[in-house]
Amino acid sequence: MKLPPGDPLGTHRVIEPAGALPQPAERLDNDLSKHYASEIIVDVRTLNIDAASFRQMEEASGGDLDGVATLVMATVQRRGKQHNPVTGSGGMLLGVVDTVGDLAAHRGFVPGDQVATLISLSLTPLWLDRITAVRPASAQLDVVGKAAVFLSAPLARMPGDMPERLALALLDVAGAVPQVARMCGPGDTVVVLGAGGKSGMLCAAEARRRVGREGRVFGVENFAEYAAELSSLAICDQVFVLDARNPLAVKEAISHVTNGGGADLVLSCVNAPGVELAAILAARDRGKVYYFAMSTSFTAAALGAEGMGRDVDLYIGNGYAHDHAEHTLSLVRSHQGLRDIMTRRYA
Known part of the structure; x- marks a missing residue:
């Protein structure tokens, strides 16, 4: 069955408000059983939370790391993305390519590639099954979930010459x-x-x-x-x-x-x-x-x-x-x- 193309900028995932782009949108469609030809679906392993966002959630939770995990789960469930409602920021993620839509095949990624998103979690459709660890020293969360990467969104293969957590931390601020x-x-x-x-x-x-x-x-x-x-x-x-x-x-x-x-x-x-x-x-x-x-x-x-x-x-x-x-x-x-x-x- 031919997949719907989806918009390169990801507007097909916006639920509200109508006409918004994914980053300022209040809520995205994070039902990742829906496939679009322009998307790359990633099995998510780690979220690298923006430093300001992680610090805010730590303070709001009184330093309780389980509280940070609860806040992240609640944000993703409500907004369909990790878009901190206080700081307005997100972070980025590490995962493994699951599927590549036909319209995204020219990007050169294939299932099994270990990748990091080079765009904010505040505009990335994200589904989380669970959070397995919270690592405050690196502001990283180990998770089980999936994410959709739009055609316009930069994506990078992880380097083979350094630990993945280090590379992820560096790529988070690479700009x-x-x-x-x-x-x-x-x-x-x-x-x-x-x-x-x-x-x-x-x-x-x-x-x-x-x-x-x-x-x-x-x-x-x-x-x-x-x-x-x-x-x-x-x-x-x-x-x-x-x-x-x-x-x-x-x-x-x-x-x-x-x-x-x-x-x-x-x-x-x-x-x-x-x-x-x-x-x-x-x-x-x-x-x-x-x-x-x-x-x-x-x-x-x-x-x-x-x-x-x-x-x-x-x-x-x-x-x-x-x-x-x-x-x-x-x-x-x-x-x-x-x-x-x-x-x-x-x-």
Whole structure:
């Protein structure tokens, strides 16, 4: 029997509201016994939850990991996707290709391929039978379920030279690294807020590659252990153990090391709200501020810059960039110290 084609953007899975695209939709059809010729169906093994979303669910559950699992199951049952109603973010998944529709065959995936989605769970139709483990160190959940991948959705085969949990963690934030490469160059001064975390450390490493030794990279990290690990890599000229939610403390520290000039580029990678103004104050006049964390309030950033009279360019982090998966994996492969830290944390 010929399958219905389905829309490449996935609108055929939208239940409500009518006319919405899958990401902003309130509810998706996650009945994956329905097959469409443009979809790839994946047997899901692991959900890599967005850091801001996992932190919110941990706090809402009082640190109870069973509570996190309950919240995820409830969200998926209600919305047909893992789209956190508080943070608005999702994550991504690891699984094995089950079926490939005829219209998706040209993508080159076949049943049995181990893959990771490079798009958000907030737009991925997802069915969960059960959650078997919650892993707070990596914000990952082991699950049994299925997902549908639309024709327009990037998908990657898992690399064979690193543990799958490590690769999944890296692919979750892979969009940041090539965008950092686009935004800074030789001799620039770069500041990374949340520099000891997953995306922050990757961004700091890429910034160092791009600015060279004539440029400068400064890290701001609130967690002392992460700050020490970052310092050990020697990719930052200095690492400040500061809470980025304190904008005046950040401003003072960065002003001191830049002779009051500020940074050419500030990267905000903190998975908590309230760091928008610190990022703006750390930038020089006509500098660039890149918000990668999904906890960012873009209203606070825009109105804060206006209210402080700061003429800076504000960039919204995009989880996708051309060839971003290979770019990020290659960065980690090229830096053994970085790879060792990431392996200890996430593998």
